Amino acid sequence: MKFCMNCGKTVSRKMPAGDNRERFICESCSAIHYQNPKIVVGCVPEQDGKILLCRRAIEPRRGFWTVPAGFMELGETVAEGAARETREEACAEVEIGHLFASVDVIEAGQVHMFFTARLLGGYGVGEETLETELFAREDIPWTEIAFLSGRFALEKYLEDGGRNNGVHLHRVRHGE
């Protein structure tokens, strides 16, 4: 951030009064610009014991497989966001179940939240996807999973075996 989004003047990095860390502040209009982690919402859609994965058509990790997931938008709940991402990436409707994993990706400034989900009907290939496929548990392409957070989610999903064992918290070191 170089310029104030309120008034267009240059911002500087200073600690506001009453705060305990530096922020981008505008000395022209006094605006303080906070920067906070973003939420990624995703789900593990299941149908007849198989799991729906998407092969990414975009970077990062183009060509690798992932559960449907993406940035949460304003105006939706976390569960609605996970369902929307599945609609966009896999052209599939899901019934969202329970939250079972929350992964801190500190270096990327992100928190990844994963839900169980029941795949309702068919699926297709969204704009950001090369192909979409239902994988039996033993056929999951573990060496071609795009992100550590999604790999963790898949592992815990299978360990839970459908039970709600609460949320598995995890931290991964890199955006990958």
Next chain:
Amino acid sequence: MKFCMNCGKTVSRKMPAGDNRERFICESCSAIHYQNPKIVVGCVPEQDGKILLCRRAIEPRRGFWTVPAGFMELGETVAEGAARETREEACAEVEIGHLFASVDVIEAGQVHMFFTARLLGGYGVGEETLETELFAREDIPWTEIAFLSGRFALEKYLEDGGRNNGVHLHRVRHGE
């Protein structure tokens, strides 16, 4: 947002290519400025069956009681954020337990995540707090709780009775 934080030119509201909703975009430097929900992290610190609440010294809801909670910062995990907020607001150290509630506050563009916590040692009064007190279950000041999300968290915390029943998802309509 009126100005581009990268180049200082005016931004406009348009749908980027390949997107499905309008964003703030800069036609001068082509930057797309996404706006996403922010995460509030909090906990319910318990000690000897009593719950630690803080009376707010700042707006909104000055004078009302709340569990320790606040905006998650870059560079920390959700659990670390909940512990930090407790340190700042109640001068108290906690051992964070499990995530038990996630509340969507859509109109405020926020997701509030609440953890169980064990209060370690004493407590005090942080800069944004008027007073801090341990409440027995029957003495919780229900009519003076600051926010609907915190009220939901307290209710579910007591219903769970220490068990990890997974995450209670909820949506509240207003920032209050």
